[in-house]
Amino acid sequence: MRMTLIAFAALLGLTACETAGGFGQDVENTGEFIEGSAQEVQNDL
Numbered sequence: 001m002r003m004t005l006i007a008f009a010a011l012l013g014l015t016a017c018e019t020a021g022g023f024g025q026d027v028e029n030t031g032e033f034i035e036g037s038a039q040e041v042q043n044d045l
Contacts, residue, residue, distance in 0.1 A: 002037060009033055 010030045 002041070006034055006037060 010033075
């Protein structure tokens, strides 16, 4: 379920960017989201 949400968030982030700078920010935001999700899973274990 989480992987589906992560993939969906990444897709939305990538389709929302309009410039190369925007693309870089979207990739950074997606990475931070994935990192936060991974940290939550690790904390739950």
